[in-house]
Amino acid sequence: MTKRNAFYAQSGGVTAVINASACGLIETARKHKNKIGKVYAGRNGIIGALTEDLIDTSKETARSIAALRHTPSGAFGSCRYKLKGLEEDKAQYERLIEVFKAHDIGYFFYNGGGDSQDTANKVSQIGAKLGYPITCVGIPKTVDNDLPITDNCPGFGSVAKYVAVSIREAAFDVASMAKTSTKIFVMEVMGRHAGWIAAAGGLAAEKKGDAPHIILFPEIVFDKAAFLKRVDQCVKKYGYCAIVVSEGIKNPEGQFLAEAGGRDSFGHAQLGGVAPVVAQMIKDEHGYKYHWAVADYLQRAARHIASKTDVEQAYALGKAAVQLALKGQNAVMPTIVRKSNKPYKWTTGVAKLSAVANVEKMMPKNYITKDGFGITERCRTYLQPLIKGEDYPPYKNGLPQYVVLKNVAVPKKLKKKFTI
Amino acid sequence: MTKRNAFYAQSGGVTAVINASACGLIETARKHKNKIGKVYAGRNGIIGALTEDLIDTSKETARSIAALRHTPSGAFGSCRYKLKGLEEDKAQYERLIEVFKAHDIGYFFYNGGGDSQDTANKVSQIGAKLGYPITCVGIPKTVDNDLPITDNCPGFGSVAKYVAVSIREAAFDVASMAKTSTKIFVMEVMGRHAGWIAAAGGLAAEKKGDAPHIILFPEIVFDKAAFLKRVDQCVKKYGYCAIVVSEGIKNPEGQFLAEAGGRDSFGHAQLGGVAPVVAQMIKDEHGYKYHWAVADYLQRAARHIASKTDVEQAYALGKAAVQLALKGQNAVMPTIVRKSNKPYKWTTGVAKLSAVANVEKMMPKNYITKDGFGITERCRTYLQPLIKGEDYPPYKNGLPQYVVLKNVAVPKKLKKKFTI
Numbered sequence: 001m002t003k004r005n006a007f008y009a010q011s012g013g014v015t016a017v018i019n020a021s022a023c024g025l026i027e028t029a030r031k032h033k034n035k036i037g038k039v040y041a042g043r044n045g046i047i048g049a050l051t052e053d054l055i056d057t058s059k060e061t062a063r064s065i066a067a068l069r070h071t072p073s074g075a076f077g078s079c080r081y082k083l084k085g086l087e088e089d090k091a092q093y094e095r096l097i098e099v100f101k102a103h104d105i106g107y108f109f110y111n112g113g114g115d116s117q118d119t120a121n122k123v124s125q126i127g128a129k130l131g132y133p134i135t136c137v138g139i140p141k142t143v144d145n146d147l148p149i150t151d152n153c154p155g156f157g158s159v160a161k162y163v164a165v166s167i168r169e170a171a172f173d174v175a176s177m178a179k180t181s182t183k184i185f186v187m188e189v190m191g192r193h194a195g196w197i198a199a200a201g202g203l204a205a206e207k208k209g210d211a212p213h214i215i216l217f218p219e220i221v222f223d224k225a226a227f228l229k230r231v232d233q234c235v236k237k238y239g240y241c242a243i244v245v246s247e248g249i250k251n252p253e254g255q256f257l258a259e260a261g262g263r264d265s266f267g268h269a270q271l272g273g274v275a276p277v278v279a280q281m282i283k284d285e286h287g288y289k290y291h292w293a294v295a296d297y298l299q300r301a302a303r304h305i306a307s308k309t310d311v312e313q314a315y316a317l318g319k320a321a322v323q324l325a326l327k328g329q330n331a332v333m334p335t336i337v338r339k340s341n342k343p344y345k346w347t348t349g350v351a352k353l354s355a356v357a358n359v360e361k362m363m364p365k366n367y368i369t370k371d372g373f374g375i376t377e378r379c380r381t382y383l384q385p386l387i388k389g390e391d392y393p394p395y396k397n398g399l400p401q402y403v404v405l406k407n408v409a410v411p412k413k414l415k416k417k418f419t420i
Numbered sequence: 421m422t423k424r425n426a427f428y429a430q431s432g433g434v435t436a437v438i439n440a441s442a443c444g445l446i447e448t449a450r451k452h453k454n455k456i457g458k459v460y461a462g463r464n465g466i467i468g469a470l471t472e473d474l475i476d477t478s479k480e481t482a483r484s485i486a487a488l489r490h491t492p493s494g495a496f497g498s499c500r501y502k503l504k505g506l507e508e509d510k511a512q513y514e515r516l517i518e519v520f521k522a523h524d525i526g527y528f529f530y531n532g533g534g535d536s537q538d539t540a541n542k543v544s545q546i547g548a549k550l551g552y553p554i555t556c557v558g559i560p561k562t563v564d565n566d567l568p569i570t571d572n573c574p575g576f577g578s579v580a581k582y583v584a585v586s587i588r589e590a591a592f593d594v595a596s597m598a599k600t601s602t603k604i605f606v607m608e609v610m611g612r613h614a615g616w617i618a619a620a621g622g623l624a625a626e627k628k629g630d631a632p633h634i635i636l637f638p639e640i641v642f643d644k645a646a647f648l649k650r651v652d653q654c655v656k657k658y659g660y661c662a663i664v665v666s667e668g669i670k671n672p673e674g675q676f677l678a679e680a681g682g683r684d685s686f687g688h689a690q691l692g693g694v695a696p697v698v699a700q701m702i703k704d705e706h707g708y709k710y711h712w713a714v715a716d717y718l719q720r721a722a723r724h725i726a727s728k729t730d731v732e733q734a735y736a737l738g739k740a741a742v743q744l745a746l747k748g749q750n751a752v753m754p755t756i757v758r759k760s761n762k763p764y765k766w767t768t769g770v771a772k773l774s775a776v777a778n779v780e781k782m783m784p785k786n787y788i789t790k791d792g793f794g795i796t797e798r799c800r801t802y803l804q805p806l807i808k809g810e811d812y813p814p815y816k817n818g819l820p821q822y823v824v825l826k827n828v829a830v831p832k833k834l835k836k837k838f839t840i
Binding site: 182 | 491585595696
């Protein structure tokens with residue numbers, strides 16, 4: 001086996017643990033210097049490959065690379081940039097191969113969601129077609145937990161933990177205040193299409209009466225009357241009501257609730273998220289004082305409260321990607337395989353990219369209670385291990401110490417520029 | 421000294437560490453059983469005293485009381501209920517004394533902000549007047565950090581840490597995405613009158629270019645043009661711009677920006693907070709893609725990322741309150757006294773309630789940079805020690821284990837009911 005370089009890129013929305021995958025990948029590649037020369041990272045994801053803007057990760061110390069394990073976000077930059085189909089935009093794929101050829105890249109590692117797995121699959125095909133064989137391995141990443149085959153997606157477990165911890169804490173607060181002040185708390189979480197993240201909030205409720213009392217899933221058409229009735233029941237029974245709402249809930253007309261709120265005096269669409277809409281609805285009907293929060297990026301960047309399981313799996317998948325590539329496996333993605341629930345045991349497996357690409361894993365129907373406002377025991381059994389364990393970053397002066405890499409550019413070899 | 425019972429109540433908005441003060445107070449009282457009989461807590465704050473709804477904390481195990489140290493919120497319930505002036509509503513004060521007399525309460529501990537210190541002071545006066553001497557000690561608590569004399573207020577340090585950690589993490593996220601996607605992140609924090617919490621976000625910026633790039637303080641009239649110009653400069657220089665905005669910022673007309681956004685199609689006032697207003701303003705002017713977050717209760721309930729300094733000080737003040745009372749000091753409040761900055765050293769001191777009551781400590785002018793968008797070194801020197809150290813709660817199944825007390829009611833002795 002000849003020694004060749006590797007290319008690694010981060011794609012799409014970043015997470016608290018995507019850098020842990022990068023860490024696993026780079027540390028493992030460094031252990032196989034006889035087979036893998038340098039690991040070049042794409043600056044700002046695949047755009048870095050197209051524009052020949054590569055980062056030489058060999059310029060980073062072992063310590064910096066190790067620190068990626070506890071650093072949120074995408075250390076090399078990510079992008080929202082989907083390559084079109086092979087037929088539609090062959091030039092882009094040809095350009096990729098051209099860049100890879102110029103830098104003797106024999107391994108293509110792409111760390112992202114469904115679209116990215118599709119891209120990795122296509123790069124593998126075009127490479128073969130153009131007579132430049134390249135080993136393509138996808139690495140799963142998405143807070144949305146919507147990739148198929150793999151038991152779960154790195155990034156999700158940490159968001160899940162953040163959401164469960166946060167709603168528990170906020171609910172304790174509201175419970176203290178409910179006698180004379182706030183009785184309603186609404187927390188908006190990510191998940192435009194699937195309710196995985198909202199469901200994770202349900203982990204905070206371990207016994208009857210625990211918060212959250214209501215979860216609003218994008219899978220369930222929002223029933224205003226039933227919802228308002230349930231809110232009132234909760235307040236009468238528990239003194240307050242804590243709600244987790246997915247940003248993606250829709251009304252019976254199929255509109256996102258977040259967008260159905262109307263326009264302000266300047267004619268702008270409602271600026272707020274769905275949390276204030278839901279909170280105001282309760283106020284209008286029942287008059288209860290409310291508070292609401294929109295966690296937004298805080299939830300997916302919250303490395304300080306990352307799930308240890310999630311960090312370990314993210315690292316393991318980065319490592320497994322290199323191991324698969326070294327075994328000559330092409331057009332594949334390492335996966336998480338659940339071996340048992342109690343005790344929780346897992347290992348890594350492998351899936352074909354063709355089976356992963358562009359397939360969205362939705363929440364099973366039997367994960368949501370019949371009334372549509374909670375999670376079932378089956379859902380809890382699935383989710384629970386994913387938030388297990390803490391993996392605190394190091395602190396200095398009260399703040400987590402996250403690494404910023406040097407990100408030294410690899411000298412360009414091609415004369416032709418490529419415009420995105 | 422005769423053995424008498426103590427009354428303790430939590431007041432106003434709760435914090436991540438007010439229960440640590442309760443813990444310090446109860447644990448210390450339990451060590452002086454020869455002087456302090458039982459500690460009765462007011463259910464839902466002072467309302468519990470007025471309605472003779474007392475909680476017998478002696479029914480709680482030592483383990484449960486110890487767990488208060490790591491449990492956010494108000495374990496006995498709090499309330500937003502301000503007693504009026506002595507002349508205005510003497511009946512309420514007389515009722516308090518009546519309840520205290522019925523339960524042989526010789527110590528009144530009131531854990532809250534400026535209003536609460538005022539109430540504690542008045543109870544002390546009326547007690548003497550009505551021939552029922554009672555030792556009144558206030559315990560400082562407020563995330564707003566606006567009490568005078570004490571170096572800082574328990575509750576603030578933990579919010580400060582949450583805000584600094586969160587903006588650092590979210591900014592790492594935005595920096596990764598900025599090439600093709602989100603360039604602006606706006607995080608709204610509490611602080612309607614004083615910018616202490618917003619200022620704390622500034623701790624995340626340790627060197628030039630670090631986020632947050634802009635802080636909007638309630639002390640500074642919002643200058644839209646200067647702000648938008650600065651945002652653009654940041655994006656051009658750093659690729660993105662991370663902003664911390666206080667909920668209390670006002671436009672030159674003196675309106676809260678959060679309320680100036682207009683009305684929706686149903687005629688409701690703008691539901692959102694100030695973060696979406698500011699974010700949309702940037703979008704309208706520069707076209708940059710934005711994300712925004714409103715942390716709301718999450719920030720003050722976030723015991724999982726509490727400041728160790730804050731927890732220790734909250735506990736110490738609860739303990740000091742009992743010690744002061746046992747020394748016969750009346751109408752006082754224990755304080756935090758800063759001995760040195762580097763290394764950070766502190767001790768507890770004492771202030772007269774009359775000097776604390778209804779005095780608001782604003783941020784010194786020289787804590788804000790001349791351009792109005794950042795904090796000075798002097799501010800950093802003050803804030804930095806307050807977020808120092810981590811004090812993680814215990815976890816089980818991936819979730820922090822917070823205690824819910826039994827809160828057993830003390831049998832009522834008075835026949836007369838009191839209506840709030």
